[in-house]
Amino acid sequence: MTRSSQAAAIQQIRIGIIGTQTIVDKIMKIIETFPSFDPVPLVFQEEDEAPALAEQIGREVEVLFLSDPSSQRKVKELNRIIIPVHYVPVTDAGLYKALFIAQQKGIMAGGISVDTLTETMVYRTLKDLNLPSVQAITYDGPVYAPKESLIAFHKAYYESGQCSIALTGSQAVAQALTALGIPNEWLLPSDQDIVVSLERALLSTSSRRSREGQIVVGMINIDDFGAQALRRNNEHEVQKLKLDIHRMVLDYVESLDGYFTHLGGDEYLFFTTRGIFERETGGYKTIPLAKDVNKTHGISLSIGMGFGPSASMAGTNARIAMRKSKEVGGNACFIVREDGTLIGPLEMADPVQEVLSFTDAELIKRAEDAGMTSAYLSKLLNQRARSGKYEYKVHELAHLLDITVRSAHRLLQTWLDNDLVEISGIEKVPRGRPRQIFRFSFLE
Known part of the structure; x- marks a missing residue:
């Protein structure tokens, strides 16, 4: 499913992108890391065309984003645009x-x-x-x-x-x-210049301001704590480990201005607001707590974040997100938004190339209807985010999903029939039958 169809399904914040082809292409690439935005790009040849383009989409978007200060000034001089107008500065x-x-x-x-x-x-x-x-x-x-x-x-x-x-x-x-x-x-603007400007544009929208105080529920689970405890020499060290982790989680929740409680065992629950959580994670990109715990104690965390108009819905979504994190083997954080949209995995203890995967509820349902369980989908999303991989041979898929090659063949045939997967090529081997390469096109 394309990003535009995803955007329509989840009612994102529409932003008009106006500028030269080069800058618009650059902005469109970077805006992929802003899941809240649904961009509407328009390209001009001359700066004088900017006001007409702005007026054309001014009633369809919440904010306008111009490629340069000169065209932004021309749009402002029009005096007919009532929404915020931002631009990419040259620094x-x-x-x-x-x-x-x-x-x-x-x-x-x-x-x-x-x-x-x-x-x-x-x-x-x-x-x-x-x-x-x-x-x-x-x-x-x-x-x-x-x-x-x-x-x-x-x-x-x-x-x-x-x-x-x-x-x-x-x-x-x-x-x-x-x-x-x-x-x-x-003098092209840098990626960081664009990121900062997009963040300002996001904060200026009425939708964003209304979501600032929305309740966010987070669940944290220590991966395989029992095995970690067995490595300690005595019960005193186990208790010290629990206290250290408790303190680190408490400090993290304090940085979110949140409320924290220990659910017992190896699970924690906290509440914060959406605006603070987005800022502290750099726009839903990284979870510094996971890195700190891993570096200090060699322990990984599974984290589930839930958004919702009510605390009850946010809590339910947090539990679903936690299950997704566990399904990929832990050391992951997923977010489930109020409309069922899945975001993740966020960057944890290991560096990733693309820390943001974006999957809407319709695609999740389509995948599950085709026999792709949420566990399989989560593992594919996690691998896509960490390595950029969306093409597999049968034995590679079997290894990733922890199933037999025969089961992988059966699943692939079902997914081929439902247009989730396509055959992208053939790999010839010195001995034996050629191997088919399967592309999971919906992950691209």
Whole structure:
């Protein structure tokens, strides 16, 4: 199922993305780590097109996100947009990359001309990079200068021989300078700049503000605590271990401004609010508690988080999420939202390439109707998040799901019939029959 169909199913916060193709593509890649957003991308060729595009989708979205400050200003000047309007700023983070490329090309010795950034930002960056000898001339005109003025600024200093390369924050200016044969680099915003700006945009939406105080229930279970206790020399050490873990969990819940209680044995329960939990996990990405416990005591945790309009629903969803974490073998955290949407696994003690998997309730039901139990689905999601893997040979799948090869063949045939899986290729082996490669397309 595509992200757009998932978004429709769970009523996410709609955000309009307006900008050049390059920046919009970059934003769309990063926004995948923001499960609350349902992006509506629109691309323009010229900044002057931004107001019309903003007006076109202004009533369909909760917030607008522009690719640059100039187009954002044009939209604001329209005075007909009543929702928040944000943009991606150009900072000195983009300057680092541009200077590195210019130095590699060996064309920086003649000096640089820079627009969009301030003189202080430019010289601070040159100092940080140990390039104090590089002459830099910054544009000191209006903040929202027309592109013609910026082109004339760079052209004048290049033709005078004072600068050998232009660094610009405008794609249109970069394209014009290239047409004139003037060496240049476009100051692209960094991923971090986009992330910070998206976080600001998220916090400005009315939906987000209404969810800030929503109850979140968390359940924590120590994986295989009995085996851990057997490794201790005596009961005194076991009790000390319990106290240490209790203290670490208590400290973590305190950081969430939450309420904490020990359910007995190796299970804990806590309550917090959605806004605080989202901020402390970096937007549902990492659980620092799991890393701390693993590093300190070599113990892994299974964590289930439940969202809901009532404490009862949040608690039920937390128990479902906990079961998902246990089904993948522990050392995992899943979130079940109020609509049945599954998020996870979040990053725990081990680094992962993609810490966010996003699966809606409709897909979960479709998978289970096709004979894919929640345990199998959880293991596939966990493996996808940790290794990026969504193609398997039969013996690999059997090993992952802890079943026989014969059972794996039977399941694959059922999933093929229900369009959950497709055959993506054949692997030839020196001896024996060729092996089919199966793609779990819904995981891509």
